[in-house]
Amino acid sequence: MSKKINLLFLLCNVLLPFFSLAQFTISGTVTDATNNPLPGVSVIHLNSFVATSTDANGKFSLVIPKKTGTLEFTYVGLARQTVPVVEVGESFVIKMKEDVGKLDEIVVTGLASSVRRSNLGNAVSTITSKQLVGTTVQPTMDAALYGKFTGSNISANSGAPGGGISIKLRGITSLVANSQPLFIVDGVYYDNSSINPGLNSISKAAGQGNTNFQDNPSNRIADLDPEDIDRIEILKGASAAAIYGSRAAAGVVLITTKRGRSGKPRIELSHSIGVQMQLKKLGQRQWTEDKVLASYGASAVPLFRGANGQIFDYEKELFGNKGLMNNTRVSISGGNENTTYYAGFTRKDDEGIVKRTGYKKTSVRLNLDQKVTSFIDANFSANYVTSNADRGFFNNDNTSTTLGVSFVSTPSWVNLYPDANGNYPNNPFAPSNFIQTRDLMTNREHVDRILLGGTATWKIFNFSKNSLRLIARAGMDNYTLNTIAIFPRELQFEKDGNGTNGASIYGTTLDKSTNFGGILVHNFKLSGNLEFTTQAGLTSENLDQDNVVNTATQLIGTQTNLNQASAIEVQQTKTIQKDRGFFVQEEMNYRDLVLLTLGMRGDKSSRNGDANKLYYYPKGALAINLHKLSTWNASTLSQLKLRAAYGESGNFAPFGAIYSPLVSAVFGGSTGSLITTTRGNEALVPERQKELEGGFDIGAFNNRVSLEATYYRKTVQDLIFNVAVATSSGFSFAWKNVAAIRNQGVELALNATPVLNKDLQWNFTVAFWKNKAKVTRLDVPAFNTGAFGATLGTYRIEKDKSPTQIVGIGGPSDKVDPQSGVAVYGDGEPDFNLSSYQDLVYKNFELSVLMHWKKGGDNINLSTLLSDIFGTSPDYDAMTLDPAKQLTNGKFRLAALGTTARPWVEDASYFRVRELGLTYRIPKHVFKNIADVKVGVSARNLINIFNYSSYDPEVSNFGSNAISSNVEVTPYPSSKSFHFTLTVNF
Known part of the structure; x- marks a missing residue:
């Protein structure tokens, strides 16, 4: 029975x-x-x-x-x-x-739920496909984000094709751990590692330090095709990101790619052709015999005389290539009421502004949505990407062999060009002939990547008052990254005993990431006015990354194979991580008037000292739509919402910090292992972010004007650092939770549609954001970190001061702290950012403009230092810096070297017209209503206004490093580009 x-x-x-x-x-x-x-x-x-x-x-x-x-x-x-x-x-x-006010757009609030923006209890920035790629062609996905949402600070570690971008959301969230947001694409955790190619064995840029930060690698988020993206949501605050737990302290970027809709097949074809060129030219110093004598001594004067007045424009030679850019896009979508599909293909081929550099990428995507039965739905996403990025040889080095350092080392009257037989002369003023190095060396990244994701939804029951869904989700992100760096033995710095007689460096990284989740979502209507959405689930994330770098030196003849060398060194780094978690979330909606969200995430990870210990991250958000009150009678205001939110999220310790690592050693001809001088700490706890935010949203004139205002206060506790310890412990350094940082800031976004009629529509957005950070806890004495020391400017972690303050040795006119012995010269944090996006449609014409103003924020500019030392600075002979008008600019700066760091710290403010596009839609009747055809011209970085004395104030010698990202050492310069695009839709 x-x-x-x-x-x-x-x-x-x-x-x-x-x-x-x-x-x-x-x-x-x-x-x-x-x-x-x-x-x-x-x-x-x-x-x-x-x-x-x-x-x-x-x-x-x-x-x-x-x-x-x-x-x-x-x-x-x-x-x-x-x-x-x-x-x-x-x-x-x-x-x-x-939807002119965007109040009805859907925003994700959990791992399996979403709400309309008008009901959202926290600040979430969104970027549509049109905003992302609708104005001009984008070089990479991360570069397409510049200036398009509040709360961000973005810089590039290289202008080389293929990317290399650092993104920080709402300030500093770590001293040493990952400072990049978590990227999730269609539910798949997307790896965004920056993996060094082993160039340090030639450049010695890092010396004995961490080699990950100065080899200017690209970010793996650059693999994602921006043309595939339908929508991006940026969860900047802990209240929004808490549901993602221990990986979300730096924020979460949710990316949704395009999907098909039922109906006949829709085909889109587009091709753009463009050219990119150097963003800013600095020029070269004008030489005389007296200047040569003063800069290089008497031995250089005969060389100058031998040049017979011949001057070579080496800036144009090195950075003057007009890089041709081609981007081809094909997509098809459609389906019926049971099955929809979207397929996209992109082929990108961009030449760089430096010869023999460029970026080629092919991306293929297939998204399917299937109604299996009346109560089971499934969707599937697949993406394959293959790319090659030739990135040149730039940024810092301690051997004067990179293209940038050898360029600033060389006066313009020295002939470095090859003779008729292709033989390059030695550079008498540097270890490298940068033309020879550019022409003969190779630095290439090759990527093969496949992304697979799927979701199945079972509608267990679906009654008039309540429903229950079970959602199963799985994702896989696999890629192979091959890095190839070849320095032939005929290079000036490799031959005649100067170097390693040639070097061939091959790196292979195998990365496999998987994530799984099972989620129950219950909707319940208690009455016509009150609705509850409950969700609970289990999650699993796994990472397995294996990086091997083989460095072969003493090459045999012209061979570059690893086995054709007399010396081979192998370095291997393996990262294995397993995370498990659960979450619960409850959302209550009372007549769209009061909306309350409460949730909790629990995480455990193999990265923690106790892999089985759960760390909990709560969240809560409240929104009150006052305009929904029955007594509301303000006809002008169409929305007035008050909101407040609180949340916590985490950040793991650097991989391996809980252990004391071993290094190989040889004892009497036998191999063995030694413990390094850094002590691990199994008691480390994850860095924890706690954030409270509040704000209001106002809509007027049927939401044709809307304002979003947010204030946040974020503390990051238990910050981890590798601190110095007493050597009597047997170690020199140890990992400890030693600090806390508080970030607080304001974000404002004004959206308006002033004109909306049959022939003319004008939409614009103005966004303002600023952040201020302070170190609120420091369990160790204040210390300098990052950059290259106090002589040239460095960062200092000090209680009650900004974590990105820039300090250095001080002269008589500087305010020097008597305890630390350094003066404060600036801060890497901007005073504020202001951006504006304008979109104007008149009949068949559309004009779009994105402008961005960053006020404040300082860089440590060491490119100018190097060019001063070698006497090649373009402004060396100008006299605009010395108040006494006695010294030229070059001599004035050099006179300060060793006395004060002030000359090397520069204001990095700028104003840019980042994107500009004009399109014309040809009337359909011209093509007998068969096709919708658009033609357009566009530009990136067309107008750039700044007083910064180098090529671009957006630089980062140390890549995605948490603190010292505002340092410049002869980078690959940024570029501006122009495009012509033809688009045909059937």
Whole structure:
């Protein structure tokens, strides 16, 4: 009997939803503002959770329990509309309008739930596909983010093709650990490592330090094709990111790629051709015999005389290549009510502004959505990317062999060009002939990457008042990164006993990341006014990364194979990480008036000292839509929302910090291991971020004007650092939780549509943000870190001071702290950022402009130091710095060397027109309504205004390093570009 009862219960749960839905059918058509049918519009009966979407002709049919309640219509970019069921007639047609205020856009609030922006309790920035790539062609996905959302500080470690971007959200969140946000693409955890190619064995840039930061590698997020992206959500605050736990202290970037909609196949073809060139030219010093004598001594004068007045424009030679850029894009999408698909193909081929550098990438994507049964849905995403990036040889070095350092070491009257037989002369003023190095060396990254993700949703039951869904999710991110650096033995710094007689450096990184999740989501309507959404789930994330760098020196002849060398060194780094977690979240919605979210995440990880210990991260958010009050009568204001949120998130210790590592050693001809001088600490706890934010959203004139204002206060506790310890302990350094930082800031975003009519539409966004940070706890004495020491300017971690303050030795006119012996010269943190995006559509023309102003923020500019030392600075002979007008600029700066660091710390403020695009849509009748054709011209970094004395104030010699990212040492210069684009839609 009990078995029969159980079977009956199971049948009721499975079959009852079908019987309960088969009661009343509603049909209709949905169109846009110009009466064109809209396929793919989501239609939901709010009283029963029953949903469908419109077909290719904009038609839909929906079976609901009874002829009561409300229908909701939503479509990306259009305003949500609701219609009472009782008003639906037999020939029902609804016309949707543009969502000018973006209050109806859907924003993710959990791992499996979302809400309309108008109901959101915390600040989340969103970037649409149009904002990301709609103005101009983007070199990489990360570079496309510049200036497009509040709370960000973005810098580049190299202008080389293929990327290399550092992104920080709402200030510093770590001293040494990962400072980059977590990227998730269609539910798949996306690895964004920067992996060094082994150039340090030639450049000696890091000396005995960490080699990861000065080899200017690209970021792996550059592999993602920006043309595939439909939408980006940036969870900057802990209240939004807490649901992602121990990986989310630096924020979370959720990326959703494009998917198909039901209807006939839609085909898009586009091709752009462009050219990029050096962003800013500095020029070269003008030489005389007296200047040569003063800079290089009497032995150089005969060389200058032998040049017979011949001058070589080496800046143009090195950075003057007009790099041709080609980008081809093909996509097709469509489907029916059960199956939809999206397929995209992109081929990018960009030449750099330095000869023999460039970036080639091919990306193929396939996204499928399938309604398996009436109660099971599934979607699948697959992406394959292969790319080659030739990045040159730049940034810091201690051997004067990089292209940048040898360039600033060389006066313009020395002939470095090869003779008729292709033989390059030695550079008499540097260990490297940079033309020879550029022409003969290789520094290439090759990537093969595949991303797979899938989600299955089982609607366990779906009644009029409550529903339950089970969501299963899995993702895999696998890539192989091959780095190849070849320095032939005929290079000046490799031959004649000067170096290693040639070097061949091959690196291989195998990276496999997987993530799995199971989530239950329950929706419950207690009454017509109160709704609850409950979700709970389990998650699993795994990382297995194996990096091997083989360095072969003493090459045999012209061979570059590793086995064709007399000396081989192998370095291997393995990173294995396993994270497990759970989360619960409850969302309450009372008439869209009061919205409350409470949640908790629990995490454990193999990165922790106790791999089985759970760390908990709570979150909460409250939003009150005052305009929903029954007594509201302010006709001008269409929205007034107050919101407050609190959350916590974490950051793991650097990999291996819980152990005291071993290094290989040889004892009497036998191999063995030694413990290093750094002591591990198994008691380390994750860095913990706690953030409280509050704000308000105002909409006016039917939301054609809206303002979002947010204030946040974020503390990051238990910051980890490798501190000096008493050598009597047997170690010199040890990992400890020693500090805390407080970030506080303001974010403002104004959106408006001042003009909206048949012929003219004008939309604009103005965003303002600023952040201030302070060290609030420091368990060890204040210390300097990053850059190259106090003589040239460095960073100092000191209680009650900014963690990015720049200090250095001080002269008589500087305010020197008597205890530390250094003076404060600046701060890497900007005073504020202000950006503006304008979009103007007049009939068939569209003009889009993105402008960005960064005020304040300082760099340590060591490119100028090096060019001063070698006497080649373009402004060396100007007299604009010395108040007494006695010394030239070069001599004035050099006179300060060893006395004060002030000359090397520069204001990095700038104003840019980052993107500018003009398109024309050719009338459809020209092509007999078969195709929609657009032509356009665009530019990136067209206008750049700054007083910074080098090529670009957006630099970072130390890549994604948490602290010292505002340091410049002869980088690959930034570029500006121009494009012509043709797009055809069928």
